[in-house]
Amino acid sequence: MKDTTLKELAETLGISVTTVSKALKGYADVSPKTREAVLKLAEELHFTPNAFAVNLRKQESKTIGVIIPEIVHHFFSKVLNGILDEAAKHGYLAIVLQSGESVELERKQVDLLINKRVDGILISLSNDSNDEAHLKEIIRRNIPLVQFDKISKLIPSTKVVINDRQAAFEATEHLILKGCRKIAHIRGPVNPQGAIDRWMGYKLALEKHGITYNPKLVYTCTHVTFEEGREFAKQILTDHPDVEGIFAITDLVAVGVISYFNENGFKVPDNVALIGFSNWFMSQVITPQLSSIDQPGEEMGALAFNCLLEEIEARKANKPYDLKTISLTTSVVERQSSQFKGK
Amino acid sequence: MKDTTLKELAETLGISVTTVSKALKGYADVSPKTREAVLKLAEELHFTPNAFAVNLRKQESKTIGVIIPEIVHHFFSKVLNGILDEAAKHGYLAIVLQSGESVELERKQVDLLINKRVDGILISLSNDSNDEAHLKEIIRRNIPLVQFDKISKLIPSTKVVINDRQAAFEATEHLILKGCRKIAHIRGPVNPQGAIDRWMGYKLALEKHGITYNPKLVYTCTHVTFEEGREFAKQILTDHPDVEGIFAITDLVAVGVISYFNENGFKVPDNVALIGFSNWFMSQVITPQLSSIDQPGEEMGALAFNCLLEEIEARKANKPYDLKTISLTTSVVERQSSQFKGK
Structure with a gap:
């Protein structure tokens, strides 16, 4: 890449590099006539200051x-x-x-x-x-x-x-207020703070409403995918055919749950109520439309x-x-x- | 941001900046002992070469x-x-x-x-x-x-x-082979080459199968959105209640069409067949699942x-x-x- 340099501008105009530099920066000690000549030539030759050199001087990128x-x-x-x-x-x-x-x-x-x-x-x-x-x-x-x-x-x-804990609390409470008591939670992986907080919000909502926490109703994702949603939907039906509500860590997983239930004649929300998290775009276009938590x-x-x-x-x-x-x-x-x- | 410089390394070790620089680059004319000392100190002081200076020298970023x-x-x-x-x-x-x-x-x-x-x-x-x-x-x-x-x-x-033209040709032909003759096209905006090519592919497929092209069956998106899909679905039903197939410029628009038809009791694919473009993730999770063109x-x-x-x-x-x-x-x-x- 060959670029016009300050030196070339200076040589072409027969003035010093310092004067060219000052003219480009609009310093007052360069005559208007010189400044104009410099700016005109700079434009003609498509001169742009070398970003690396400018950065080196300013130490900011x-x-x-x-x-x-x-x-x-x-x-x-x-x-x-x-x-x-x-x-x-x-x-x-x-x-x-x-x-x-x-x-x-x-x-x-x-x-x-x-x-x-x-x-x-x-x-x-x-x-x-x-x-x-x-x-x-x-x-x-x-x-x-x-x-x-x-x-x-x-x-x-x-x-x-x-506030993941508060948001998950509200998601779970939403299911409780709709009449669900036996509520499963498909949670995120073990380490991330967000997954821990959502699981804690789930527990707090159960506690507030006098529902005993049952760790067997909690399923832990590894990859947080559509496929895991399908797998856990199947597992939940086997383990707890009388489940009334499911709170899924994210809409993608919840959509996997819906997909499995739709295919197997288990009706959402008639048989089981479902809420996701994050309010993905697809949640408003699937059948049934998915309740969720909107995150800005x-x-x-x-x-x-x-x-x-x-x-x-x-x-x-x-x-x-x-x-x-x-x-x-x-x-x-x-x-x-x-x-x-x-x- | 205060960083260790080559000069500081040189002064601390009592050697020249050139030697430090050569040692860091592994030049052979620096003794192994000196090189080791330089590398050790550079690591201790978390020395990293200044990216701006390196870029200025190499003219690559x-x-x-x-x-x-x-x-x-x-x-x-x-x-x-x-x-x-x-x-x-x-x-x-x-x-x-x-x-x-x-x-x-x-x-x-x-x-x-x-x-x-x-x-x-x-x-x-x-x-x-x-x-x-x-x-x-x-x-x-x-x-x-x-x-x-x-x-x-x-x-x-x-x-x-x-190859947008070929892909659109295949999408339209797919509808024709499924038995559709009266096929609408919801196309993209006027300027983009891709939208033009898809529209041409649509026309070519009709032509190959002896179906007369009717410009009144073509609807032009401005923003290519879910909402435009809904609006055109409504418009198509008004203009052409006997429409048999719709080829939409992209899945997002097609999903808007499905959403409107689902709400208004017009059945996809029983009353009208539909194909989108781009194979968005949501196309496999909506009801009915959307046929599409997979783009890699x-x-x-x-x-x-x-x-x-x-x-x-x-x-x-x-x-x-x-x-x-x-x-x-x-x-x-x-x-x-x-x-x-x-x-």
């Missing part, structure tokens, strides 16, 4: 790094949408990486972003992140960091989350970026800033799947 | 730019998935931008990427891209460019596409990246390379929605 578990995922694509739109508004570019739920890859990606000298990092952790050394390294290097959705509570950074994905992404930007700018200005934990409000979206008819 | 119309879109998220996985394998980072189907934004994003000195650009054009000045500028600056999916035929670059999204992304990489490396080595147009094969995915029963 106007670029942030974003690590998410997966791109092909309704919720994360919405969060990313919020991040990218907000970054664009503020003149920032985003390097996007997906960990594929692998902590190995996540660690490597953090290294890459550190070496790339990004101005800050936004991260949502993979499900098997149980070692925080790579996050500590970001902190140790004083790189602004904001965690969102899937976070580690142990790492001192700003965090943007939803775009808002989470926009807020996470804005918190990061605040920290980047505060550090640049040597001003203090506070680490925050922002908990976004969710809501129950009531559709057909939870209209339990009773036995 | 190991970063590519990717511009897509939208992130929250099943097909594009799959393509992006393919790009990111392949880039990661080859040690490349990707700056991801979404044009939101706005050619204004797309132009600005191309400028940003040029100024950022990315090693290459992957782009899928917005629906209203009818001015190619920004793409010509990429070519003029000798920046490797690969267009994918939504492309401009006028721009000389490698292109990775599906991940494969398109991986191929687009690899073509770009080939061009980047060929240019670096001053070797010739050929611009290619790669057309990926699609297939009809037959599900319930196209099992027309006849009148």
